[in-house]
Amino acid sequence: MDAFLRLRQPAWEAGLGGMSAAGTFWQVGRSLLFGLSVLGLPAAKAEVKVNLADGFDFPVGKPNAEGYYKARGLRLRAPQHFGEDWNGRSGGDSDLGDPVYAVADGVVTFAYNVRTGWGNVVLTRHAYRDPSTGEVKYCDTLNGHLHQIMVKTGQAIKRGQQIGTIGSNFGMYPAHLHFEIRHNITIGMQRSGVPSDLVNWADPTQFINQFRKLNREWRPVAVPTGTYQDYGGFSGL
Ligand SMILES: [Zn+2]
Numbered sequence: 001m002d003a004f005l006r007l008r009q010p011a012w013e014a015g016l017g018g019m020s021a022a023g024t025f026w027q028v029g030r031s032l033l034f035g036l037s038v039l040g041l042p043a044a045k046a047e048v049k050v051n052l053a054d055g056f057d058f059p060v061g062k063p064n065a066e067g068y069y070k071a072r073g074l075r076l077r078a079p080q081h082f083g084e085d086w087n088g089r090s091g092g093d094s095d096l097g098d099p100v101y102a103v104a105d106g107v108v109t110f111a112y113n114v115r116t117g118w119g120n121v122v123l124t125r126h127a128y129r130d131p132s133t134g135e136v137k138y139c140d141t142l143n144g145h146l147h148q149i150m151v152k153t154g155q156a157i158k159r160g161q162q163i164g165t166i167g168s169n170f171g172m173y174p175a176h177l178h179f180e181i182r183h184n185i186t187i188g189m190q191r192s193g194v195p196s197d198l199v200n201w202a203d204p205t206q207f208i209n210q211f212r213k214l215n216r217e218w219r220p221v222a223v224p225t226g227t228y229q230d231y232g233g234f235s236g237l
Contacts, residue, residue, distance in 0.1 A: 048237070049220035050156065052136065053104035053128040055213045058205075059143065059179050060086045062101045062160050071176060074203045076196040083142065083180030084204045088166075096175040097147055098166045102157040103181075103208065104128065109140065110188060110228065110236040111153045111163075118189070119169035120146035123228075123236065124157060125185060127221045128214055138223055139202065140185045144178035145169040154237050181207050188228030188236055 057063035065086065072085040088095030106126035113120045122143045130137050147167030151157060168175040184200040194200050228236035 046226060047222040047224055048107055048154070050107050050125070050127055050223050051105040051158075052217045052219065052221055053106065053126050053159070053211070053214055054216040055159065056104045056126075056128075056208045056211045057101065057159055058086075058208055059100055059103050059141070060095075060098065060166070060177055062099075068095070070205065073205070074201065076198070076201065080196055082191065082196070082201055083144075083178055086166075086177040086179060087175075093168060093175040095166045096168060099162045100143055100146060100164045100166055100177055102159055102161045102163050103141060104159045106157055107223065107237065108151045108153055108155045108157060108163070109225070110231075110234070111149050111151050111155075112234040113149070114189065114232045114234060116232070117169065117172070118144050119172070120144075120149045120164065120167060121189070122146060122149055122151060122163050123188065124163070125223050125237075127223050128211060129217065130211075131214065136221055137183075138185050139207070140180075140182045140187070142178070142180040142182070144180075145173060145176065147175070179204055185224065186227045189231035189234075190229045 058065035061067045067089055068086050069089055070084050071087045072081055074083060075081040088098060102124060104126045106124050108122060109125045110121065110123035124141045126139050126141070127136055128139070129135070143164060145167050146164040148165045150165070151163045157163060166175050166177050181202040181204045182200060183202055184194060187194050187200065225237045
């Protein structure tokens with residue numbers, strides 16, 4: 001039984017158990033269009049302001065994943081795994097309930113128990129200046145199978161702030177954090193049809209090491225919202 005459940009996990013994380021494969025990409029422009037008022041109601045916000053990230057930490061054992069190890073890494077070819085699995089060094093469920101931290105300043109774009117193979121999920125969005133080009137870029141993180149969610153959709157977050165705890169999806173898996181970083185901020189919970197390449201997905205450890213320290217800029221920047229499709233009736237920011 002346990003082996004069976006372990007085998008199911010990559011299927012969920014690869015999107016094979018997703019709810020709808022249709023229309024993965026939403027354009028940011030669509031949310032702008034939806035924001036136009038037709039009934040005299042205030043227009044919906046199409047962007048929010050966040051601090052530019054001053055660096056990226058690891059999501060467990062902050063800031064350097066001390067006390068944890070990466071049980072599985074990013075794998076873009078079958079069997080696919082679009083992120084990393086972080087476990088406590090003591091093994092088993094010893095890490096159940098351990099803190100999961102925001103890797104950088106940003107905003108929560110999705111924080112719900114979506115059940116299925118994911119359970120409690122928190123997605124966060126970050127803006128950062130790539131030192132190699134000077135360009136401001138965006139990325140999303142996904143934190144899956146959480147025991148508890150400690151933030152709400154739309155909430156601003158700071159690097160190192162606790163956003164939840166490590167879980168097992170209510171006993172479906174041995175406790176661990178499934179953690180992703182995406183360059184593509186339209187994926188949300190609908191990964192079907194998204195090309196499995198490094199344009200859309202980052203290798204989390206490589207990304208964090210690359211942007212470990214960034215200059216603090218005391219100036220908020222706008223990040224797009226309304227980029228996700230609904231998932232199981234849940235809407236992102
Ligand atoms: Zn995983």
